[in-house]
Amino acid sequence: MTDHTEHDHPHDHAHPHDHDHTHPHQHGRSPHPTREDDDVALGYHEAKFLALKSMLIEQGLLTADEIRRRQEANERATPHQGARMVAKAWVDPAFKGRMLEDGKAAARELGIEVTEAELMVIENTPDCHNLIVCTLCSCYPRSLLGEPPSWYVSKAYRSRAVREPRKVLREFGLDIPQSVEVRVHDSNADLRYIVLPLRPAGTEGLSEAELAALVSRDCLVGAALPGR
Amino acid sequence: MAERLITDIGGMPDGEVPRPDVPMLFWEKHMIATFNVLRDKGVFNLDELRRSVEGMAPEAYKKSTFYGRRLDGMTDLLVEKGVIDREELAARTAEILRAGTRDHG
Amino acid sequence: MADASPSFALGDRVRIVDLGKAGHVRTPFYAREKVGVVDHVCGAFENPEERAYGREGGRRVPLYRVRLMQRDLWPDYEGAPNDSLVLEIYHHWLRPAREQEASR
Numbered sequence: 001m002t003d004h005t006e007h008d009h010p011h012d013h014a015h016p017h018d019h020d021h022t023h024p025h026q027h028g029r030s031p032h033p034t035r036e037d038d039d040v041a042l043g044y045h046e047a048k049f050l051a052l053k054s055m056l057i058e059q060g061l062l063t064a065d066e067i068r069r070r071q072e073a074n075e076r077a078t079p080h081q082g083a084r085m086v087a088k089a090w091v092d093p094a095f096k097g098r099m100l101e102d103g104k105a106a107a108r109e110l111g112i113e114v115t116e117a118e119l120m121v122i123e124n125t126p127d128c129h130n131l132i133v134c135t136l137c138s139c140y141p142r143s144l145l146g147e148p149p150s151w152y153v154s155k156a157y158r159s160r161a162v163r164e165p166r167k168v169l170r171e172f173g174l175d176i177p178q179s180v181e182v183r184v185h186d187s188n189a190d191l192r193y194i195v196l197p198l199r200p201a202g203t204e205g206l207s208e209a210e211l212a213a214l215v216s217r218d219c220l221v222g223a224a225l226p227g228r
Numbered sequence: 229m230a231e232r233l234i235t236d237i238g239g240m241p242d243g244e245v246p247r248p249d250v251p252m253l254f255w256e257k258h259m260i261a262t263f264n265v266l267r268d269k270g271v272f273n274l275d276e277l278r279r280s281v282e283g284m285a286p287e288a289y290k291k292s293t294f295y296g297r298r299l300d301g302m303t304d305l306l307v308e309k310g311v312i313d314r315e316e317l318a319a320r321t322a323e324i325l326r327a328g329t330r331d332h333g
Numbered sequence: 334m335a336d337a338s339p340s341f342a343l344g345d346r347v348r349i350v351d352l353g354k355a356g357h358v359r360t361p362f363y364a365r366e367k368v369g370v371v372d373h374v375c376g377a378f379e380n381p382e383e384r385a386y387g388r389e390g391g392r393r394v395p396l397y398r399v400r401l402m403q404r405d406l407w408p409d410y411e412g413a414p415n416d417s418l419v420l421e422i423y424h425h426w427l428r429p430a431r432e433q434e435a436s437r
Binding site: 117118120135136162163164165166167178179180181182183184185186187188189190191 | 359360361363373375376378381396398403406407410411412413415416417418419420421422423
Binding site for chain 2: 352353354355356357358361362363364381384385386387389406407
């Protein structure tokens with residue numbers, strides 16, 4: 001397991017990552033995990049967390065190393081993993097069928113371990129556009145995609161996505177025609193969801209990797225269309 | 229007739245969805261990892277954490293941030309289970325704020 | 334509370350009842366007393382209403398995805414007439430609904 005002790009110093013935000021380190025940088029992820037928030041003042045919650053952490057470590061309930069290792073493991077989950085699943089489904093109809101039947105098993109085929117109870121993939125069609133929300137908290141397929149975007153966990157999204165989804169989608173720049181159903185999925189219990197967007201026109205010549213690059217995190221929730 | 233949970237906000241009016249992505253702070257990532265480790269060790273489960281967050285005062289919930297809620301829910305739960313002492317946590321928090329330095333070592 | 338009623342099947346018309354249950358529940362208020370259709374039979378899961386109080390390893394409860402029409406959920410719904418919403422409901426929150434039954 002990679003030893004990160006040599007990185008325990010504050011990074012200057014302006015510098016590119018020119019360190020030699022062996023853990024993979026995930027596509028589109030935020031900076032190096034041991035970067036400290038030097039440009040953010042120490043606030044109440046951070047202080048509370050630091051106090052909590054020291055108490056838990058002193059009690060022998062966990063170690064700093066266990067936290068650090070788990071944080072690194074969490075960083076391996078990124079929206080790119082979801083994008084890979086979508087791209088493969090676009091080029092391989094049999095995989096798509098398996099993915100719609102059992103998202104977890106399909107992810108495992110790509111070497112992705114989903115730890116939530118179930119992963120359900122909801123397919124957009126020409127007749128139906130899907131949007132995912134968790135009104136009660138912030139349920140999201142974190143082991144696949146990482147932490148959700150801040151807008152997804154906002155109270156405004158959680159309260160309005162179920163009631164006025166078309167208006168919310170317009171805020172995201174999406175105007176779904178009246179002839180297309182907008183279907184909202186409230187992720188309120190044990191299942192976790194991603195949207196399988198429609199493959200954009202004119203992408204016939206693209207490789208799987210190029211197709212995956214068209215699929216952003218917001219596409220996987222239904223708040224964006226691929227390639228835009 | 230049971231009261232509606234403070235977290236049960238589906239359908240309530242609200243303003244525009246805040247679009248700009250707010251990246252996670254370093255401490256927030258560590259806090260989430262800490263939650264995961266405690267959960268994997270069986271100290272608590274996710275449903276207990278949710279229930280703990282639901283117990284916040286409604287005004288506090290309205291003003292709360294997502295990661296702040298996660299932390300507060302977790303510490304309340306740990307206090308409830310007798311894992312940590314509330315006064316000691318408060319004292320240590322105050323001391324860290326007074327010292328003004330972060331030590332994520 | 335034990336619920337010995339038979340399972341629901343795909344396509345069954347159901348009402349999401351308000352059990353008036355206090356404490357941790359996962360049935361949002363906006364869906365209570367609404368009528369919809371079983372869209373997916375999810376299998377059985379531990380009841381979060383029990384797990385939330387540290388009672389783990391209990392009897393598993395069937396979970397269903399229920400599809401509701403948005404026009405039934407919101408009197409002022411502004412979208413298309415066939416817009417819908419799907420959410421997950423545990424067995425004990427569901428009752429069979431007759432063809433003529435409407436959302437309240």
